[in-house]
Amino acid sequence: MKTLILTWIALMVLLCITAFGSLLPLGPANAILNAAIAAAKAVLVAMFFMHLRHGIALIRIAAVVALVMLSLLFILSGADFLTRHIQHSAWQGRGSDLSTESVRKAVNNY
Amino acid sequence: MNTASGHVDTIEDARARLGMWVFLASEIMFFGPVFLAYLYGRHAWPEAFEAASRSTDFWLGTINTAVLLSSSLFVAIALLLAQRGDLRPARRSLDVVVLLGAVFLLIKGWEYRQDWLQGLVPGRAGFHVEHAANQAAAQLFYFIYFFATLLHAVHMAIGIGLMLYCRGKLAGPKGRNSVRRLEICGLYWHFVDIVWIFLFPALYLAGRAS
Numbered sequence: 001m002k003t004l005i006l007t008w009i010a011l012m013v014l015l016c017i018t019a020f021g022s023l024l025p026l027g028p029a030n031a032i033l034n035a036a037i038a039a040a041k042a043v044l045v046a047m048f049f050m051h052l053r054h055g056i057a058l059i060r061i062a063a064v065v066a067l068v069m070l071s072l073l074f075i076l077s078g079a080d081f082l083t084r085h086i087q088h089s090a091w092q093g094r095g096s097d098l099s100t101e102s103v104r105k106a107v108n109n110y
Numbered sequence: 111m112n113t114a115s116g117h118v119d120t121i122e123d124a125r126a127r128l129g130m131w132v133f134l135a136s137e138i139m140f141f142g143p144v145f146l147a148y149l150y151g152r153h154a155w156p157e158a159f160e161a162a163s164r165s166t167d168f169w170l171g172t173i174n175t176a177v178l179l180s181s182s183l184f185v186a187i188a189l190l191l192a193q194r195g196d197l198r199p200a201r202r203s204l205d206v207v208v209l210l211g212a213v214f215l216l217i218k219g220w221e222y223r224q225d226w227l228q229g230l231v232p233g234r235a236g237f238h239v240e241h242a243a244n245q246a247a248a249q250l251f252y253f254i255y256f257f258a259t260l261l262h263a264v265h266m267a268i269g270i271g272l273m274l275y276c277r278g279k280l281a282g283p284k285g286r287n288s289v290r291r292l293e294i295c296g297l298y299w300h301f302v303d304i305v306w307i308f309l310f311p312a313l314y315l316a317g318r319a320s
Contacts, residue, residue, distance in 0.1 A: 001190060008183040015179065019172045022315035030319055034311035041179075041307045049186045050300045056124060059131050066135030070142045074149075081150050 007048040014041050119286050123293075130294045134301045141305050144258045148312055151250050158247035160317020162239045165230060166255070167221055171314035174217050175306065181210035182303045185273070185296045192289045197280050200292075204277040207299070211270040218263055225252075232256070255313050262309060265302045272298060 018037040022030055047053045052063060152159045188203035229236045232249040239248040272295040279288040 001187065004183060004186045004190065007186075008180065011179045012176065015172070015175055018311060018315065019168075019175075022311070022318040025319040031316070034315050038308050038311050042304045045179075045182060045300050045304050045307070049182050049303075050297055055127070058124075059127055062128065062131040062135050066138045069135075070138050073139075073142060074146055077146060078149070082153070 003048060007044055011041055011044055014044075122286075123290055126290055126294050127297070130297045134297065137301060141258075141261070144254065144261065145308065145312070148254050148258070151247065151254065152312075152316065155244055155247035155250070156317075158239075158242045158244040159251045160320060161242035162248040162251035162255075163313060163316035164241075164318060165228075165239050166314050167224065168314060168318065170217055170221050171310060174214055175310045177210050177214045177217070178303050178306050181207050181214070182300050184210065185299050189289070189292055189296050192280060192292050195284070197284065201277050201280050204273050204280070204292075207273050208270055208277070211266055211273070215263060215266055215270075218259060258309055258313065262302065262305055265305070269295075269299045269302050 014037050018034055021033055021037075024030075026033065046063070052060060055063075184203045184206045188200045188207065191197075191200035191203060225231060229238050230252055231237065232252040237245065237249055237252075239245065239252075242248040276288070276292045276295050279291055282288060
């Protein structure tokens with residue numbers, strides 16, 4: 001019971017840090033801090049509330065394989081998205097300009 | 111309980127746990143692409159995504175995160191109590207879980223109402239995010255916002271149903287089955303909580319300070 005309540009307190013402290021930390025202008029560090037705290041919270045929930053800490057190897061493998069597969073999907077499709085230009089159809093205008101105004105202009109010119 | 115049936119119980123427990131973890135692994139694949147779409151949009155149109163994120167409700171999002179994290183605590187407490195055989199307090203704890211889950215959905219519903227009134231629903235005439243030069247990209251943010259939070263809300267509703275079911279089973283005759291059910295459904299609840307842990311900074315905190 002004590003462990004569970006301590007975990008909850010840690011989660012609440014992390015929530016306060018991430019929520020109020022995001023109000024401070026730290027530049028790119030804001031996004032990194034938020035992502036790191038989200039990961040820390042997820043680990044706390046998985047370890048202490050979901051008892052992954054005492055889980056047998058088989059269950060840990062199921063959890064880790066899921067994360068590895070997800071990162072593979074992110075890396076492969078991310079590589080695709082980052083290295084290619086979006087090919088717009090004729091009425092959408094040029095480049096990656098997605099503004100409604102440019103779309104409207106392109107439609108009028110078409 | 112003799113050792114033979116104790117052994118069978120241990121195997122049954124491990125099976126049920128593994129089954130749920132494999133299901134949750136497939137659920138990650140279900141939610142994952144939503145996060146990929148978000149990361150792509152945030153990378154491609156950072157200003158619009160940050161402006162759109164700033165127009166969400168900071169306080170309601172933060173309160174809802176606290177509500178959800180607390181509900182997870184009560185699920186874990188309920189399981190601990192049920193394992194000890196204190197079934198009545200375990201049911202009380204699940205009452206709190208259901209209540210907190212309902213509060214979460216009510217707050218989210220109120221937020222949707224505000225979004226609707228403030229013209230933040232993508233595809234609707236009059237959509238407008240303040241200080242966003244690129245309104246089309248801001249619409250993409252809100253498309254992801256509604257898709258992700260609605261998908262999450264559906265999972266929450268299912269989770270509340272499961273908690274009520276487990277609560278009912280705990281009221282029945284004592285047995286390993288009802289505790290096992292609670293543990294497995296609890297894993298699902300915690301997973302839905304973890305999804306929100308990542309949705310919260312992505313949708314509510316991005317670009318707050320800029």
